[in-house]
Amino acid sequence: MSDIPWTPGPYGLNAHSRATHTPERTVLVVVHHLTAGTRLADVVPLIEHDNRIQVLYTAAPGSPFTQSGEEYIRGLGGVVIPWQAAITNSFDLAIAANPGHQMAQLHAPILTLEHGVGPGKLVARADGYGPRAPRYVTGLVAGGLITNGRVIPTALGAPNERHRDALADLAPELEQVTRVVGDPTYDRLLASLPDRAEYRRALGVDDDRSLVVVSSTWGPHSLLGRDLTLPAALTEALPSKNYRTVTIPHPLMWLWHGRRQVRAWLAQAQRQGADLLPPEEGWRAALVAADAVIGDHGSVTMYAAALGRPTLLATFPHDEVHPGSAIELLGRATPTLDRGSALEPQVHAAIDNHVPERGDWYAPLVSSVPGEAASRLREVMYELMRLPEPDTPPRTEPVPLPRVLPRLEGEPR
Numbered sequence: 364m365s366d367i368p369w370t371p372g373p374y375g376l377n378a379h380s381r382a383t384h385t386p387e388r389t390v391l392v393v394v395h396h397l398t399a400g401t402r403l404a405d406v407v408p409l410i411e412h413d414n415r416i417q418v419l420y421t422a423a424p425g426s427p428f429t430q431s432g433e434e435y436i437r438g439l440g441g442v443v444i445p446w447q448a449a450i451t452n453s454f455d456l457a458i459a460a461n462p463g464h465q466m467a468q469l470h471a472p473i474l475t476l477e478h479g480v481g482p483g484k485l486v487a488r489a490d491g492y493g494p495r496a497p498r499y500v501t502g503l504v505a506g507g508l509i510t511n512g513r514v515i516p517t518a519l520g521a522p523n524e525r526h527r528d529a530l531a532d533l534a535p536e537l538e539q540v541t542r543v544v545g546d547p548t549y550d551r552l553l554a555s556l557p558d559r560a561e562y563r564r565a566l567g568v569d570d571d572r573s574l575v576v577v578s579s580t581w582g583p584h585s586l587l588g589r590d591l592t593l594p595a596a597l598t599e600a601l602p603s604k605n606y607r608t609v610t611i612p613h614p615l616m617w618l619w620h621g622r623r624q625v626r627a628w629l630a631q632a633q634r635q636g637a638d639l640l641p642p643e644e645g646w647r648a649a650l651v652a653a654d655a656v657i658g659d660h661g662s663v664t665m666y667a668a669a670l671g672r673p674t675l676l677a678t679f680p681h682d683e684v685h686p687g688s689a690i691e692l693l694g695r696a697t698p699t700l701d702r703g704s705a706l707e708p709q710v711h712a713a714i715d716n717h718v719p720e721r722g723d724w725y726a727p728l729v730s731s732v733p734g735e736a737a738s739r740l741r742e743v744m745y746e747l748m749r750l751p752e753p754d755t756p757p758r759t760e761p762v763p764l765p766r767v768l769p770r771l772e773g774e775p776r
Contacts, residue, residue: 374389390423390748392459431615459474473517475515496599514534548647549733550759577594578659581614584660607637608636628768648765664697736759
């Protein structure tokens with residue numbers, strides 16, 4: 364059960380009684396966990412500046428990482444309501460970046476989005492005594508999108524036609540609600556490219572050095588799950604006069620193991636000069652600034668490839684990835700980092716031999732309508748709210764400058 368306190372606010376039958384301003388529409392932002400919350404942070408600004416709209420937040424139950432969603436939305440400064448209050452009130456729109464049968468409890472038109480580059484990973488197989496069964500694809504689970512004979516979302520935002528077709532294959536009824544809206548995170552990466560020099564300065568990278576970004580998804584088959592010592596090995600192998608490294612652990616790794624523990628595990632790399640980025644923000648700026656990215660089967664690696672960054676795979680568990688997905692195609696076409704060989708020559712070769720145009724092949728797998736996510740998403744949201752859109756076009760803002768984490772306090776020197 365959520366520990367968000369039940370407090371009065373701009374929702375419910377008597378919401379107008381103490382309101383300084385009474386908006387025409389109320390929107391509920393449903394955050395399942397930190398990763399979903401950071402994706403929704405790219406979407407909410409498209410509507411929250413409209414004085415006809417009041418935005419509220421709640422954390423959805425059911426995820427082992429629900430607490431991270433609660434902590435994230437408390438830090439936003441918005442009105443946060445408990446789930447029980449959310450399901451006993453009506454709203455003009457609910458937005459989520461995660462499917463889930465809990466969403467069927469809401470009384471609102473629902474817009475559901477992806478919180479990564481689209482379905483690709485297979486769900487982890489549970490322990491138990493029963494026989495093994497086929498694993499479903501995360502993000503393509505009928506139970507999270509259809510319940511009791513009805514489709515849960517009123518609109519499903521897909522980044523491209525490939526994703527739309529996958530949803531239609533899952534259930535023909537989903538095709539009726541799927542809208543190709545692009546990828547707001549990818550669009551913000553594109554909008555940030557002109558400021559690449561600023562991001563590099565913020566990360567302490569001068570023109571004479573190459574920035575190597577180490578990105579890991581979460582779980583035992585991830586880069587850091589397979590080799591927690593790789594960031595330190597890279598900083599030791601790459602001369603500091605020529606290279607700087609940054610490590611980006613997945614937010615759910617931070618949440619599962621604890622922030623202090625993750626920082627302690629990666630402290631050796633920091634001692635050797637590497638930077639470590641927090642889970643909330645910074646990875647996108649690092650990708651824009653990067654000269655090479657070493658990753659795995661996570662979304663960040665796919666974004667890096669789509670941006671045209673030289674990419675190496677430190678690990679890629681093909682049996683954990685859905686065949687034919689964008690991530691699986693990335694795994695087939697991307698060179699592998701050989702941990703048993705000298706690291707610096709491999710990184711140097713990846714940068715030196717890279718063909719930037721390869722990004723043009725990966726980019727459509729991330730978004731078939733680059734630069735259009737803001738306008739397409741806003742159109743869908745106002746349509747669901749039955750409210751005319753503002754006259755001014757929406758802006759796609761560059762991502763913030765990165766803030767690196769200091770070395771862990773109390774760490775031995």
